[in-house]
Amino acid sequence: MLIDKREFLKAIAIGSLANTGVSFAMPYQPSDSHPGERVLVIGAGLAGLAAASELQSEGYEVVVIEARDRIGGRVWTSKLWKDIPLDLGASWIHGVRKNPLTALADKIKARRLETFYDLAAIYHADGTSLSGKELQLFERMRSRISDVLERAQDRNNDLSLREAVEPLLREFPPDAMERRFIQFILNSDYEQEYSGSSAKLSTHWLEHDEEFEGGDVLFASGFGIIPELLANGLEIKLGQVVQEIQWNNSPVRVITQDSRYEADYVVVSVPLGVLKDGKVRFTPSLPRDKREAITKLGMGVLNKCYLRFEEPFWPKDVDWLEYIADQPGSWTEWVSLWRVAQQPVLLGFNAADRGREIDVLSDEAIVASAMETLRSIFGESIPEPIGFQVTRWGQDPFALGSYSFNAVGSTPEMRDTLAESLEDRLFFAGEATNSAYFGTAHGALLSGLQAAKQILDI
Ligand SMILES: Cc1cc2nc3c(=O)[nH]c(=O)nc-3n(C[C@H](O)[C@H](O)[C@H](O)COP(=O)(O)OP(=O)(O)OC[C@H]3O[C@@H](n4cnc5c(N)ncnc54)[C@H](O)[C@@H]3O)c2cc1C
Numbered sequence: 001m002l003i004d005k006r007e008f009l010k011a012i013a014i015g016s017l018a019n020t021g022v023s024f025a026m027p028y029q030p031s032d033s034h035p036g037e038r039v040l041v042i043g044a045g046l047a048g049l050a051a052a053s054e055l056q057s058e059g060y061e062v063v064v065i066e067a068r069d070r071i072g073g074r075v076w077t078s079k080l081w082k083d084i085p086l087d088l089g090a091s092w093i094h095g096v097r098k099n100p101l102t103a104l105a106d107k108i109k110a111r112r113l114e115t116f117y118d119l120a121a122i123y124h125a126d127g128t129s130l131s132g133k134e135l136q137l138f139e140r141m142r143s144r145i146s147d148v149l150e151r152a153q154d155r156n157n158d159l160s161l162r163e164a165v166e167p168l169l170r171e172f173p174p175d176a177m178e179r180r181f182i183q184f185i186l187n188s189d190y191e192q193e194y195s196g197s198s199a200k201l202s203t204h205w206l207e208h209d210e211e212f213e214g215g216d217v218l219f220a221s222g223f224g225i226i227p228e229l230l231a232n233g234l235e236i237k238l239g240q241v242v243q244e245i246q247w248n249n250s251p252v253r254v255i256t257q258d259s260r261y262e263a264d265y266v267v268v269s270v271p272l273g274v275l276k277d278g279k280v281r282f283t284p285s286l287p288r289d290k291r292e293a294i295t296k297l298g299m300g301v302l303n304k305c306y307l308r309f310e311e312p313f314w315p316k317d318v319d320w321l322e323y324i325a326d327q328p329g330s331w332t333e334w335v336s337l338w339r340v341a342q343q344p345v346l347l348g349f350n351a352a353d354r355g356r357e358i359d360v361l362s363d364e365a366i367v368a369s370a371m372e373t374l375r376s377i378f379g380e381s382i383p384e385p386i387g388f389q390v391t392r393w394g395q396d397p398f399a400l401g402s403y404s405f406n407a408v409g410s411t412p413e414m415r416d417t418l419a420e421s422l423e424d425r426l427f428f429a430g431e432a433t434n435s436a437y438f439g440t441a442h443g444a445l446l447s448g449l450q451a452a453k454q455i456l457d458i
Contacts, residue, residue, distance in 0.1 A: 033058060033059040034058060034059040034060045035059060036061065037059075037060050037061065037264050037265070038060070038061045038062075038063075038251070038262070038263040038264050038265070039052070039055050039060045039061065039062045039063075039263055039264065039265045039266070039267065039455065040062075040063055040064075040065060040252070040254055040261050040262075040263040040265075040266045040267070041055075041062060041063070041064045041065070041266075041267045041269065042064075042065050042242050042245075042254065042266065042267065042268050042269060042270060042280075043064075043065075043066060043067075043073060043268070043269035043270050043271075043429075043430070044064050044066035044068075044071040044072070044073065044227070044231065044236055044238075045071075045072065045073025045074060045075065045227070045269060045271075045430070045444060046072075046073070046075060046226065046227060046230070046441055046444040046445045046448065047269040047429040047430045047431065047433075047444040047445065047447045047448035047451070048064055048066075048073075048267065048269035048429065048430075048448060049064070049071065049227055049230035049231055049234070049448065050230055050429075050444075050445045050446075050447075050448030050449050050452070051267045051269065051427075051429050051448035051449070051451045051452045052064045052230075052234050052267075052448075053230050053231075053232075053233075053234060054448070054449055054452035054453075055452050055455060055456075056233070056234060058452075058456060060265075060455070062234065062235065063235050063236075063237060063261065063263070064231075064234055064235065064236040064237065065236075065237050065240045065242060065254065065256065065261065066236055066237065066238050066239075066240060067239070067240060067241040067242065067397075067398045068238065068239070068398055069238050069239055070238070071227050071228070071231050071236060071238075072089070072223075072224055072227040072228075073089070073227075073271070073398070073399070074089040074090060074271070074393075074399055074402070074403070074431075074444075075087070075089050075090045075223045075224060075226065075227050075441060076088045076089045076224065077219075077221075077222030077223055077224030077225075078222075078389055079222075080389060081308065081387060081389075084308070084337075084341075084343050084345060085221055085222035085224075086222070086306050086345075086389055087218070087219070087222055087223045087224075088304060088389065088391050089223070089391075089393075089402075090223050090440075090441040091218050091219075091223060092115070092216045092217060092218055093105065093112070093216065093217050093441070093442070094211065094212065094216050094440055094441075094442070095211050095212025095213055095214050095215075095216070095442075096112075096212070096214035096215055096216070096217055097212055097213040097214030098212055098213070098214075099212040099214070099442050100442055100445055100446060100449075101226060101441060101442050101445060104226055104229060104230075105219070105225075105226070107229070108225060108229055110219055110220070110221065110225055110226075111219070111220035111221065112217035112218065112219060112220065113217060113218045113219075113220055113340040113341060114215050114216065114217050114218075114340070115215075115216055115217070115218060115319040115320075115335065115340055116215070116319055117216075117319075117320060119317065119318045119319040119320065119339065120318055120319065120320035120321070120322055121314075121315050121318045121320070121321050121322070122135075122138075122322040122323075122324070123321065123322065123323050123324065123377050124324055125180075125323070125324060125325055125326045125376060126376065127376055127377040127378065127379070130324075134177070137177065137178065137181065138181050138185075141178055141181040141182050141185060142181075142185050142189070144168055144182075145165060145168065145182065145185055145186070145189075148164050148165055148167075148168050149161075149164060149203055149206060151164075152164035152203035152204075153203055153204055153206075158202050158203060158204040158205075158408050158409070159203050159408070160198065160199050160200055160201060160202070160203065160408045161186060161190055161198040161199075161201040161202075161203055161206065162186070162197075162198040162199040162201075163199075163203075164203045165182065165186060165198070168182060169182055169183075180324050180326075181324065183328035183329070184322075184324045184325070184328070184332060186198045186328075187328060187329040187332050187351065187352070187354075188322060188332050188333060190206070191300075191329060191351045191352040192302065192332065192333055192349060192351040192352075194206075194300060194405040194406075194439065195300025195301055195302045195351055195352060195355070195401070195402045195403050195405055195439065196298045196300040196352055196405035196406075196407060197300070197352040197353045198352070199353075200298055200405075200407045200408060201298070201405060201406070201407065201408070202406045202407055202408045202409070202410060203408075205406035205410070205411065205412055206406065208406060208412050208435075209435075209436060209437060209438060209439070210436040210437060212442070218340065218341075220341070223441070226441075237259075240256040240257070240258075240259060241256055241257050242254055242255070242256050242270070242280050243255050243256060243257060243279070243280065243281060244280070244281040244282075244283060245266060245268065245280065245281070245282050245283070245426070246283045247266065247282065247283070247284075247422065247423065247425055247426045248283065248284050250264060250425060251263055251264055252264070252265070252266045252425050252426060254266060264425070265424075265425060265426075265427060265455050265458075266425065266426055266427065267427045267428070267429055267448075267451050267452075267455075268280075268426065268427065268428050268429070268430075269428075269429040269430045269444075269447075269448065269451075270398075270430065271299070271398070271399050271400065271401065271430060271431075271432070272294065272297060272299045272401070272404045272418075272430070272431075272432035273299040273399055273400025273401035274398060274399070274400055275294045276294055276295070276299060276400065277400055279397075286422075287422070289417050290417055290418060290420070290422075292414070292417075293410075293414035293415070293417045293418045294418065296407060296409045296410040296414060297404050297405075297406070297407060297410045297414055297415065297418070297432060298404060298405040298406065298407030298410065299400065299401035299402075299403075299404050299405075299432075300351070300352055300355070300401060300402055300403060300404070300405045301351065301352065301355035301356050301359065301393055301394040301401055301402050302349060302350075302351045302352075302355055302393065302402040302403070303349070303350050303351075303355045303358045303359065303390070303391045303392060303393060303394070303402070304347055304348070304349060304389075304390070304391045305347070305348045305349075305350075305358075305366055305367070305370050305388065305389075305390045305391075306345055306346070306347050306387075306388060306389040306390075307345065307346045307347075307348070307367070307370060307371075307374075307385040307387075307388050308343075308344065308345050308385055308386050308387035308388065309344045309345070309346075309383060309385055309386060310344060310383065310386060311344050312336070312338045312344045313378055313382050313383070314336060314338075314346065314377075314378060315336075316336075316338050316339060317339060318336060318339065319335060319336060319339055319340065320333065320334065320335060320336075321333075321334035321335075321336060321346070321377070322334070323373060323377060325373070329350070329351070329352065329353065329354040330350065330354050330369075330373070331348050331349075331350065331369070331370060331373040332349070333348070333349045334346050334347065334348050334349070335347040335349075346374070348370050348373070355393075355394065355402070356394050358390075358392070359392045359393075359394040359395045360392075360395070363388070363390055366388075366390050367385065367388050367390070371384070371385070403431055403432075403438070403439040403440075404431060404432035404438050404439055405438075405439065406438075412435045413435070415432065415433055415434065415435035415438060416435055418432060418433045419433035419434070419435075419447065419450065419451075421451075421454050424458050427451045427454055427455060428451065429444075429447040429448045429450065429451040430444060430447055431443045431444040431447065433447045433450075433451075434446055434447040434450075
């Protein structure tokens, strides 16, 4: 999830620890309070690993089954460039105060780097910076959008963000600066944060999530150290693609491409995108309300493109470069790794519809498109990158999207429905099941602890 820049404009909702009631006990000292009770956890992302480690520490016999040949899921630190670990999935702990990820990072004394949203440069499509007057106009458009959203939230029927803002857009001629600012804000403030298209984001439930207070930090050695920590001491079977879960009787049977597993309890932590795709068959099929939640909640896309240069040609004292593109939503947000990490690396984002377009482009086309944007800001003479790394989360078969969002037609209660256990045998975790902190790494972690608690409470 990207940042919420609006936090500078309004008081943010302060999250609690989601009342999990579960203490996160580490390092693990297995107790023998549940000898012989077997748990299978499907998915070795933060949710699955948190559930597994909690249950193992309570004495359950736990096995984690993971489709990929690595752990971490949507937390994935690339070590391709030996001197610069890069996060291809989650990068930031968003809101460090009371965030359970902070406690884990403290435990291993992980070095963290704070980025600041107000260390930003904002550019027109031709590379000129916004003047003082233009910045005022920009903020005026932002507050007009807030007003529009407030009114839309009072309506009985839910509108998409795009539908709600359309009348405001129509107030201005096609080439007006106001229009470009509005399109930029829709992408930068909402689509980049929630990963869903403005044509699908629900206005009723747009800012229904909660946040932790405090700044946002990156991991100097990559976010991957958190799943590694959680996985410590767990039995994890990699390369096992779950195809079917037979949950009508005890023990529950889980069938992969080449093996069968049985357990008293199964925790399903595969992403919403995978559930939507139906590649994991449930026998019997899931109850209607769960299927409805899977269908109606949205799964969005946020893609990253890292470009490495010999040296920075962009301002060295900013963390964020913002680009008010002619083509709405294209390369609007960039992060510079220079100030925080002294690395001449830029990270460009594409979210929602533009993120999905990126999914199907070749590496060369993605880099060429990114470079075209950078040239329009910094001029034709900037050098070619000496390296790049790109993501295609929408096409990743074990994610099928980046994270979930509240789509028109969905309700926050649907996430609770998704999180409900079935017959005290089948349990659900994953960021999409967390109605307070969906779309985040901490939301995933807390959902795993919540599923563990449900099993502990039986
Ligand atoms: C580009 C991007 C940037 C992000 N940035 C941030 C950020 O800065 N801060 C933040 O807090 N959050 C961020 N997030 C969101 C965060 O990464 C996720 O919310 C979180 O990692 C999800 O964890 P999870 O355990 O729910 O799911 P996952 O990590 O996806 O774990 C699910 C696991 O299930 C496995 N699986 C899938 N299908 C099968 C199958 N059939 N059989 C067996 N296993 C299967 C998957 O391989 C995966 O390992 C970002 C996400 C992306 C994609």
